[in-house]
Amino acid sequence: MxxxxxxxxxxxxxxxxxxxTSLPATNLKKNPxxxxxxxxxxxxxxxxxxxxxxxxxxxxxxxxxxxxxxxxxxxxxxxxxxxxxxxxxxxxxxxxxxxxxxxxxxxxxxxxxxxxxxxxxxxxxxxxxxxxxxxxxxxxxxxxxxxxxxxxxxxxxxxxxxxxxxxxxxxxxxxxxxxxxxxxxxxxxxxxxxxxxxxxxxxxxxxxxxxxxxxxxxxxxxxxxxxxxxxxxxxxxxxxxxxxxGVSIAGALKNVVALGCGFVEGLGWGNNASAAIQRVGLGEIIKFGQMFFPESKVETYYKESAGVADLITTCSGGRNVRVAKMMAETGESAEYCEKNLLNGQSAQGIITCKEVYEWLSTCDKLDEYPLFTAVYRIVYEGLPMKNLPDMIEELEYFNFV
Amino acid sequence: MxxxxxxxxxxxxxxxxxxxTSLPATNLKKNPxxxxxxxxxxxxxxxxxxxxxxxxxxxxxxxxxxxxxxxxxxxxxxxxxxxxxxxxxxxxxxxxxxxxxxxxxxxxxxxxxxxxxxxxxxxxxxxxxxxxxxxxxxxxxxxxxxxxxxxxxxxxxxxxxxxxxxxxxxxxxxxxxxxxxxxxxxxxxxxxxxxxxxxxxxxxxxxxxxxxxxxxxxxxxxxxxxxxxxxxxxxxxxxxxxxxxGVSIAGALKNVVALGCGFVEGLGWGNNASAAIQRVGLGEIIKFGQMFFPESKVETYYKESAGVADLITTCSGGRNVRVAKMMAETGESAEYCEKNLLNGQSAQGIITCKEVYEWLSTCDKLDEYPLFTAVYRIVYEGLPMKNLPDMIEELEYFNFV
Known part of the structure; x- marks a missing residue:
């Protein structure tokens, strides 16, 4: 053979x-x-x-x-x-x-x-x-x-x-x-x-x-x-x-979220942290859709394969996660890690996070997208990725009265 | 030391x-x-x-x-x-x-x-x-x-x-x-x-x-x-x-979904299949909440850590995934795999999928929860897990007119 x-x-x-071609005998559905x-x-x-x-x-x-x-x-x-x-x-x-x-x-x-x-x-x-x-x-x-x-x-x-x-x-x-x-x-x-x-x-x-x-x-x-x-x-x-x-936005922005997952994976923070990044990321994807494409439906993001399922698959591996993980483990730049890992190909999230950052900056909406902003600043401005938790959630202080 | x-x-x-205790200099938030x-x-x-x-x-x-x-x-x-x-x-x-x-x-x-x-x-x-x-x-x-x-x-x-x-x-x-x-x-x-x-x-x-x-x-x-x-x-x-x-329902039902992920992982079907199971699972969790606890909010399931994030973490590893994966790889029963892997502890999904199946059966609602039903039937009735895709989605046939 x-x-x-x-x-x-x-x-x-x-x-x-x-x-x-015939219905399997064990199919639960009586009426396909x-x-x-x-x-x-x-x-x-x-x-x-x-x-x-x-x-x-x-x-x-x-x-x-x-x-x-x-x-x-x-x-x-x-x-x-x-x-x-x-x-x-x-x-x-x-x-x-x-x-x-x-x-x-x-x-x-x-x-x-x-x-x-x-x-x-x-x-x-x-x-x-x-x-x-x-x-x-x-x-x-x-x-x-x-x-x-x-x-x-x-x-x-x-x-x-x-x-x-x-x-x-x-x-x-x-x-x-x-x-x-x-x-x-x-x-x-x-x-x-x-x-x-x-x-x-x-x-x-x-x-x-x-x-x-x-x-x-x-x-x-x-x-x-x-x-x-x-x-x-x-x-x-x-x-x-x-x-x-909705389908297009989810497909593009998931790559930015995957970079965040790669960072926390490379830092050795484990599954809880990666799931948190995906949760925050899904929220920002939905917000982005609602803000700039009000005709897109919230349901698409959490119900469809193009939404939550693609996010999960992408964040479980792939180019963006690998590049970000290497950045965390070695302290090297995104460019260096891309070159070393991807053999001339690019991690789409590196490009998309810049485009999104510039657009949100033009609209003065960066504050509403702390994860997207944090990913950009880690990649392009060298901010320490260990500060991600503080960057994506406001610290709350108690004022006792 | x-x-x-x-x-x-x-x-x-x-x-x-x-x-x-002080705000990091690199925090993006101006006003915590x-x-x-x-x-x-x-x-x-x-x-x-x-x-x-x-x-x-x-x-x-x-x-x-x-x-x-x-x-x-x-x-x-x-x-x-x-x-x-x-x-x-x-x-x-x-x-x-x-x-x-x-x-x-x-x-x-x-x-x-x-x-x-x-x-x-x-x-x-x-x-x-x-x-x-x-x-x-x-x-x-x-x-x-x-x-x-x-x-x-x-x-x-x-x-x-x-x-x-x-x-x-x-x-x-x-x-x-x-x-x-x-x-x-x-x-x-x-x-x-x-x-x-x-x-x-x-x-x-x-x-x-x-x-x-x-x-x-x-x-x-x-x-x-x-x-x-x-x-x-x-x-x-x-x-x-x-x-x-919402928080309680998501916390319980995720374990049933994790069994499904373990099955497809054990079958060697990869990340796409696992993400599909999680997507379908999230949908059934939301439907269960809406049907039996109408006061629970859809948002809780896709926006909160107790919802989608806990689902992702649980489906990425843990007892339920491990037991189901071993079932797929060895063809052994859930009971046998639990005993071998968990040292006397139990995989909560094995119990929960039975409770849920019996309840849905009492309500005559099994048809609306094909994943939960399929997981139960694989675990308790020995249905072949390779039929999962057919079990969770109706096959559609075209009738040309």
Missing amino acids: TAVETAIERLSLTNSHLNQ SVLSITALQDPYKVCVIGSGNWGTTIAKVVAENTNNYPQLFQSKVDMWVFQEQIDGRNLTDIINTQHENVKYLPNIKLPENLVANPSLLDAVNDADILVFNIPHQFLPRIVQQLKGNIKKTARAISCLKGFEVGKNGVQLLSDYITDQLDIQCGALSGANLAPEVALEHWSETTVAYNLPFDYRGEGKDVDHKVLKALFHRPYFHVSVIDDVA | TAVETAIERLSLTNSHLNQ SVLSITALQDPYKVCVIGSGNWGTTIAKVVAENTNNYPQLFQSKVDMWVFQEQIDGRNLTDIINTQHENVKYLPNIKLPENLVANPSLLDAVNDADILVFNIPHQFLPRIVQQLKGNIKKTARAISCLKGFEVGKNGVQLLSDYITDQLDIQCGALSGANLAPEVALEHWSETTVAYNLPFDYRGEGKDVDHKVLKALFHRPYFHVSVIDDVA
């Missing part, structure tokens, strides 16, 4: 219960819910823009579903791949013959209907649904190339984490895509460490999408049911909601 | 920033809040009932504060100790001479004003504030002995986790204490793994207390400010709220 075959064998054993959905005359063509670790994983999920539901989707999914040479071969050729992204998602078998395409414009040509899954910093350039080259009726989902913070305010990346390309765009985010999703270990996610003003009606346009069918897998449970802002 | 001296030395080094509080003519006498790991830790916290605030409290705190012999000496004598609970909290220096008392009735005699911190199963017997032997004007705080579930419903332990002893009783709960609090590593907690109908007025009775002064330490940040039910 090849390594890939071994991986498939192992996966199918581990997850056999998830792939069965049935979604009625209108079959399409012209099934949607789907394109995934991006092919990194998370991009390829989402493309796998999507291609499994387009193959499952010919009533809704054309089976073939184009995945735009930034062309690279691997041992003298095009990465796209390897993906299209071996059905494996050997560079960014090795040892995971990809569906044969997922086709790697090195041409961005060819990949998006005729696509009805665009799934964006590229590093944040590439978005402006990609969007520039797409202008005028996509279907006017296309809809989009952004899997990018975060938002743009500028002097004029906070802009959701989905809104940026809508503004630039004039197509409706939602967001997908959740407690989704990519390698675990790729291995088909059970997880949950949240898709947020608002029907646009020019919604063409059921059976003629993308809606919540179509998105459920596109992303839901037995191992990847999808909840579809309206709150694009 | 003795071991204790070494421990003190280490603690004072580690936590020197927490023990300073000042609580005005009425000094008492007859300062309150405080008694801690219980001296296990958590009991002794809370007694340490309390005694540090009674010593700090002579305007409110008598310095001496009685801690009732179930008498035991250690190397031929009374445990109480060891505590009162070495100022260390060598059996249940070794290597932690206790304040000299904390006095171990082997007589329950002598310890509570004249006490104005009773802090209960004993194993749940001893409560009825202790309460029986206290009847008629405590001050009629006394107030109480329960640090016990959980509630009583019987055929007639769910009763908070604080309400049980109030019913049996005719004294107002609140609750203390939070993300408080005892060893970390004992080491003075920073953590947070929640104290919940309702002013009783016979509240005697400020300066004459226990209120939120008095409780803040009694429990708040620089390393133990206290939030005082009204919602006794």
Whole structure:
């Protein structure tokens, strides 16, 4: 057996219960819910823009579903791949013959209907649904190339984490895509460490999408049911909601909270302290949402996978925690720790905490976000992180009368 | 240096920033809040009932504060100790001479004003504030002995986790204490793994207390400010709220959720799955509170340390996670794993999930709590835990029209 075959064998054993089509005898539910959905005359063509670790994983999920539901989707999914040479071969050729992204998602078998395409414009040509899954910093350039080259009726989902913070305010990346390309765009985010999703270990996610003003009606346009069918897998449970802002804000700010968790972990303060940071962080995320995106719902933050669950997963490990922990243990700068640990990649929280700090400073709201402020000052101004408890809660003094 | 001296030395080094009385120069807050509080003519006498790991830790916290605030409290705190012999000496004598609970909290220096008392009735005699911190199963017997032997004007705080579930419903332990002893009783709960609090590593907690109908007025009775002064330490940040039910429910049900996390951890499903279980668990905790204690507040569950933070800490480790993980890894029963891992102690979630299941079954509400139900059925009916995802979310089927 090849390594890939071994991986498939192992996966199918581990997850056999998830792939069965009939209801398991032990299922507690007597009545699984049935979604009625209108079959399409012209099934949607789907394109995934991006092919990194998370991009390829989402493309796998999507291609499994387009193959499952010919009533809704054309089976073939184009995945735009930034062309690279691997041992003298095009990465796209390897993906299209071996059905494996050997560079960014090795040892995971990809569906044969997922086709790697090195041409961005060819990949998006005729696509009805665009799934964006590229590093944040590439978005402006990609969007520039797409202008005028996509279907006017296309809809989009952004899997990018975060938002743009500028002097004029906070802009959701989905809104940026809508503004630039004039197509409706939602967001997908959740407690989704990519390698675990790729291995088909059970997880949950949240898709947020608002029907646009020019919604063409059921059976003629993308809606919540179509998105459920596109992303839901037995191992990847999808909840579809309206709150694009809430999903995006939680996805961006969790990385700042994760830095705080890394600090207390590196100081050796243990689980109580890390849980306290997450509690305070959740509160500041909710407040940020309420203050700057009043249309976002408090419930999204504590009920959805994109909210509290993603916060918990992110704070239990990952780049931001590792960088902050090393800062605490060595006393070195964020820059030094990033370089040493991440091999040229960045910890998103380092960038986001600066953007958030500058924005809150512009609004004169720093006092209301003591954790976000403290994380910024530790990272950029060298404040001692052992003062975190005092920085995030006012000390109370008793005045006896 | 003795071991204790070494421990003190280490603690004072580690936590020197927490023990300073002046405001640190790096504190972000320009105006620390000042609580005005009425000094008492007859300062309150405080008694801690219980001296296990958590009991002794809370007694340490309390005694540090009674010593700090002579305007409110008598310095001496009685801690009732179930008498035991250690190397031929009374445990109480060891505590009162070495100022260390060598059996249940070794290597932690206790304040000299904390006095171990082997007589329950002598310890509570004249006490104005009773802090209960004993194993749940001893409560009825202790309460029986206290009847008629405590001050009629006394107030109480329960640090016990959980509630009583019987055929007639769910009763908070604080309400049980109030019913049996005719004294107002609140609750203390939070993300408080005892060893970390004992080491003075920073953590947070929640104290919940309702002013009783016979509240005697400020300066004459226990209120939120008095409780803040009694429990708040620089390393133990206290939030005082009204919602006794919310604090108690979250404290009990988190252990059931932790079993679910142990299952998915033992199955090797990773962080996404554990975060998903916590998200679903938080939702069921909130629903349980809303359904059976409508006076409890949703906010308590996602904003307070006793809510989401305690859930996170508990699901990141501890007895329930360990027992469930071993069940997943070995296929052995809960009973077998408890015996092997816990040395005669019990994982509270095993008991609580049964109580909750029976109560929900009586109410015909099992369908609304799929995670709690699934955990019970895995533990008591041997359902395969790999079916958890299907058990906690309905599979959705598309019907194309």
